[in-house]
Amino acid sequence: MDQIVSFCKRRGFAYPGSAIYGGFANSYTYGPYGTELKKNIKDLWWDTFVRQREDMVGIDGDILLHPRTWKASGHLDSFNDQLVDCKNCKARLRADHLVEGQLDIECEGLADEDVTKLIEENDIKCPKCGKKDFTPVRKFNLMFETQMAKTHSASSGQAADGVAYLRPETAQAIFLEFKNIVDTMRVKLPFGIGQIGKAFRNEITPGNFIFRRLEFEQMEIEYFIEEKDWKSQFDAWQKAMQQWCKSIGLDSDKLHDYEHPEEKLSHYSKRTVDIEYDFPFGRSELYGLAYRTDFDLSQHEQFSKQTLRIHDEQKGEKILPHVIEPTFGVDRTILALLCDGYTEEKLDDGSERVVMKLSPLIAPVKVAVLPLLKKDGLPEKAREVFTLLQHFGNIEYDEGGSIGKRYRRQDEIGTPVCVTVDHDSLEDESVTIRDRDNMQQERVKISELAKKLGKKYFSQ
Amino acid sequence: MDQIVSFCKRRGFAYPGSAIYGGFANSYTYGPYGTELKKNIKDLWWDTFVRQREDMVGIDGDILLHPRTWKASGHLDSFNDQLVDCKNCKARLRADHLVEGQLDIECEGLADEDVTKLIEENDIKCPKCGKKDFTPVRKFNLMFETQMAKTHSASSGQAADGVAYLRPETAQAIFLEFKNIVDTMRVKLPFGIGQIGKAFRNEITPGNFIFRRLEFEQMEIEYFIEEKDWKSQFDAWQKAMQQWCKSIGLDSDKLHDYEHPEEKLSHYSKRTVDIEYDFPFGRSELYGLAYRTDFDLSQHEQFSKQTLRIHDEQKGEKILPHVIEPTFGVDRTILALLCDGYTEEKLDDGSERVVMKLSPLIAPVKVAVLPLLKKDGLPEKAREVFTLLQHFGNIEYDEGGSIGKRYRRQDEIGTPVCVTVDHDSLEDESVTIRDRDNMQQERVKISELAKKLGKKYFSQ
Numbered sequence: 001m002d003q004i005v006s007f008c009k010r011r012g013f014a015y016p017g018s019a020i021y022g023g024f025a026n027s028y029t030y031g032p033y034g035t036e037l038k039k040n041i042k043d044l045w046w047d048t049f050v051r052q053r054e055d056m057v058g059i060d061g062d063i064l065l066h067p068r069t070w071k072a073s074g075h076l077d078s079f080n081d082q083l084v085d086c087k088n089c090k091a092r093l094r095a096d097h098l099v100e101g102q103l104d105i106e107c108e109g110l111a112d113e114d115v116t117k118l119i120e121e122n123d124i125k126c127p128k129c130g131k132k133d134f135t136p137v138r139k140f141n142l143m144f145e146t147q148m149a150k151t152h153s154a155s156s157g158q159a160a161d162g163v164a165y166l167r168p169e170t171a172q173a174i175f176l177e178f179k180n181i182v183d184t185m186r187v188k189l190p191f192g193i194g195q196i197g198k199a200f201r202n203e204i205t206p207g208n209f210i211f212r213r214l215e216f217e218q219m220e221i222e223y224f225i226e227e228k229d230w231k232s233q234f235d236a237w238q239k240a241m242q243q244w245c246k247s248i249g250l251d252s253d254k255l256h257d258y259e260h261p262e263e264k265l266s267h268y269s270k271r272t273v274d275i276e277y278d279f280p281f282g283r284s285e286l287y288g289l290a291y292r293t294d295f296d297l298s299q300h301e302q303f304s305k306q307t308l309r310i311h312d313e314q315k316g317e318k319i320l321p322h323v324i325e326p327t328f329g330v331d332r333t334i335l336a337l338l339c340d341g342y343t344e345e346k347l348d349d350g351s352e353r354v355v356m357k358l359s360p361l362i363a364p365v366k367v368a369v370l371p372l373l374k375k376d377g378l379p380e381k382a383r384e385v386f387t388l389l390q391h392f393g394n395i396e397y398d399e400g401g402s403i404g405k406r407y408r409r410q411d412e413i414g415t416p417v418c419v420t421v422d423h424d425s426l427e428d429e430s431v432t433i434r435d436r437d438n439m440q441q442e443r444v445k446i447s448e449l450a451k452k453l454g455k456k457y458f459s460q
Numbered sequence: 461m462d463q464i465v466s467f468c469k470r471r472g473f474a475y476p477g478s479a480i481y482g483g484f485a486n487s488y489t490y491g492p493y494g495t496e497l498k499k500n501i502k503d504l505w506w507d508t509f510v511r512q513r514e515d516m517v518g519i520d521g522d523i524l525l526h527p528r529t530w531k532a533s534g535h536l537d538s539f540n541d542q543l544v545d546c547k548n549c550k551a552r553l554r555a556d557h558l559v560e561g562q563l564d565i566e567c568e569g570l571a572d573e574d575v576t577k578l579i580e581e582n583d584i585k586c587p588k589c590g591k592k593d594f595t596p597v598r599k600f601n602l603m604f605e606t607q608m609a610k611t612h613s614a615s616s617g618q619a620a621d622g623v624a625y626l627r628p629e630t631a632q633a634i635f636l637e638f639k640n641i642v643d644t645m646r647v648k649l650p651f652g653i654g655q656i657g658k659a660f661r662n663e664i665t666p667g668n669f670i671f672r673r674l675e676f677e678q679m680e681i682e683y684f685i686e687e688k689d690w691k692s693q694f695d696a697w698q699k700a701m702q703q704w705c706k707s708i709g710l711d712s713d714k715l716h717d718y719e720h721p722e723e724k725l726s727h728y729s730k731r732t733v734d735i736e737y738d739f740p741f742g743r744s745e746l747y748g749l750a751y752r753t754d755f756d757l758s759q760h761e762q763f764s765k766q767t768l769r770i771h772d773e774q775k776g777e778k779i780l781p782h783v784i785e786p787t788f789g790v791d792r793t794i795l796a797l798l799c800d801g802y803t804e805e806k807l808d809d810g811s812e813r814v815v816m817k818l819s820p821l822i823a824p825v826k827v828a829v830l831p832l833l834k835k836d837g838l839p840e841k842a843r844e845v846f847t848l849l850q851h852f853g854n855i856e857y858d859e860g861g862s863i864g865k866r867y868r869r870q871d872e873i874g875t876p877v878c879v880t881v882d883h884d885s886l887e888d889e890s891v892t893i894r895d896r897d898n899m900q901q902e903r904v905k906i907s908e909l910a911k912k913l914g915k916k917y918f919s920q
Contacts, residue, residue, distance in 0.1 A: 018526030066478030
């Protein structure tokens with residue numbers, strides 16, 4: 001994992017956030033290559049699940065929604081961690097982690113007082129300073145809170161009515177707009193609404209690089225169905241998610257379905273399956289698929305006092321649709337792809353190279369165009385070639401350093417193919433293409449280059 | 461303007477946010493067509509300014525940054541509005557609006573006490589209730605504030621050290637990563653860093669539909685230069701911005717350069733030019749271009765105690781680059797395009813139609829594929845055609861209603877071309893294409909369709 005983190009910083013995929021100020025709560029900034037990778041993932045997802053499907057539409061909602069949204073969704077009341085502060089060293093700790101780290105007891109479902117008692121009666125020590133002096137266990141809501149139109153002088157004594165929350169998931173914005181979509185888009189069941197956007201969770205234990213962050217991005221679908229179809233729709237979405245994993249090139253041996261046991265399901269879910277990935281730090285959730293029943297729509301009906309029912313042609317009556325929810329974490333997709341792709345290879349000549357084996361569909365640089373030398377008209381010719389290939393996406397022009405070093409640099413960031421312009425190119429209007437994975441080279445006419453690369457690397 | 465707002469809701473471009481809960485502070489959710497339009501604008505911008513330029517790279521940073529960032533940038537101390545509350549009706553008002561609405565005086569630059577005195581001494585009335593009983597004028601910071609890892613029981617008495625802010629602009633994340641980019645991306649002056657993302661301002665006077673929102677999206681570039689080049693670089697960027705406006709199809713007659721007079725420049729800027737657009741509510745800022753000198757980098761040097769200087773080959777010394785900043789509002793671009801494109805036309809037969817005249821490059825639906833009837837194998841044939849055209853972007857398949865109504869629907873949302881599949885198509889493998897703007901129809905072989913449409917509508 002350390003290798004991936006340091007690679008990401010060194011090669012412009014992800015920098016530790018706010019680093020010049022000493023860092024900030026496990027935040028990261030995607031560098032130029034990370035940003036391209038992220039954009040390619042999001043674009044491919046949008047094409048696959050929204051644009052290319054007749055039964056899907058997309059929306060783009062706000063991070064700040066009406067606070068009542070979170071009352072209805074249950075987040076205000078139950079999206080909590082239990083927490084204690086060490087009075088001695090001021091460390092703030094998750095009570096469940098504290099207890100479960102020192103006793104063979106599960107805290108899930110226990111009341112604050114019971115966990116407090118557990119801590120007191122079992123001589124539990126602060127893992128930071130070793131003392132046994134904790135505050136009582138308190139609820140800790142994971143939503144970031146903010147104040148609308150707050151004045152400085154009234155900052156602490158203000159009433160709660162100006163409170164707003166940063167959304168902890170993108171899903172709810174979809175439920176809020178369900179009726180608008182039905183009224184304006186002529187959709188009929190089954191249909192889905194997709195959204196890509198940021199969500200925020202005020203965790204005290206973020207970590208594992210970009211795996212768990214306070215601020216993260218989700219690609220989420222709420223798929224509205226008739227209740228009777230839930231099993232077949234669940235299966236269809238499970239297959240669609242597996243197909244997605246395959247299309248972005250994730251190693252299927254590292255992917256595992258985890259079926260949540262019935263007693264551990266969230267209160268709104270009748271079935272949940274996670275797609276887990278074997279990260280370097282262990283097997284963990286990559287994506288989730290949940291059957292949420294009609295929980296959300298019926299909660300919003302109740303709290304908004306508006307009907308969200310739609311007309312069912314077959315039954316001739318109004319029904320409240322049920323929901324299948326496939327969720328894809330963008331940051332976790334990036335991390336899985338980087339872990340999957342990172343390869344150190346020993347070559348025949350004894351040297352070593354690092355190759356990032358990313359699918360050409362999502363690679364941050366699609367093609368690198370390299371003039372053999374920085375003179376003799378080669379840069380000009382290379383720039384012509386650069387222009388010819390721009391419809392593939394992000395193309396890099398690189399004229400610095402020896403050709404071998406430039407190949408290695410492109411291998412490291414996962415560029416599937418390099419195009420080299422040499423002196424012969426000026427005569428024969430041909431270039432050399434060099435494959436990232438097998439390092440084989442081939443001479444291709446410039447007039448046939450785009451077609452050749454398109455067919456070999458960029459056709460879905 | 462009301463026409464545009466109601467059109468946007470009716471045709472799935474933008475819905476009032478959190479509407480089922482009575483709305484929320486001028487928030488809007490982009491509907492399916494608005495989301496596609498927004499994505500097309502952002503994608504085209506990214507292609508134009510980041511991918512296709514050798515001198516540009518992109519990043520994707522967090523909304524929550526280290527709070528010291530905003531001390532260095534000046535936002536913590538001076539990103540304020542002056543504000544009063546009416547003690548009678550509790551209305552919260554901007555003091556400058558209040559005074560300038562009733563007196564011929566400019567409040568800019570006046571101290572809180574002086575504005576308070578102005579209000580008291582001039583018998584200024586609350587525009588809501590008519591009373592003259594105000595709180596003293598107070599500073600009101602426009603950044604949304606939140607607490608990291610806050611517990612419920614400690615919500616009001618907590619120290620300020622867990623405070624964080626939602627970024628009020630995307631620019632600062634770029635300055636924080638300046639050194640990382642220099643160290644890992646082998647850039648040299650002049651070069652730029654681009655970013656697209658959300659920013660937040662806790663305004664009490666949002667409005668004009670999506671023009672001024674609490675939460676908005678920016679496309680921003682910080683372009684690093686040598687000081688001596690600032691004038692020529694400023695001019696080059698001004699031209700590049702004008703070219704962008706042209707490429708997305710904005711009416712040049714409605715665009716105006718506004719040169720900020722020297723005495724009104726922000727403290728960090730030596731020159732600022734806004735590109736203004738004639739919105740229905742008046743001429744207002746669409747984009748901005750500012751020469752920020754080395755203000756930001758030098759502030760971050762000072763507050764972080766780290767050098768941000770880079771080696772200048774010519775001078776053989778370390779220099780702090782200067783910065784040109786072109787900023788593009790995404791939401792304002794959408795609004796300008798919709799205002800520009802919205803057209804009511806009287807046709808020769810006396811009927812009327814609404815046409816949204818958007819450039820094919822950014823239209824939310826690129827092509828609509830319409831089977832003439834919902835039977836006789838026409839839907840199947842139409843779906844074949846649908847698949848052939850998907851590489852253009854978002855293609856819509858629509859089989860509902862008369863063909864005339866479907867044309868009108870596509871005209872309204874700005875689809876540049878419709879493709880109709882009829883009974884003859886099954887025999888002659890041809891379809892009819894119908895142009896949005898001149899409504900002329902033409903018969904085209906299916907085998908030549910993609911090429912024909914690509915050439916006529918989608919080549920840049």
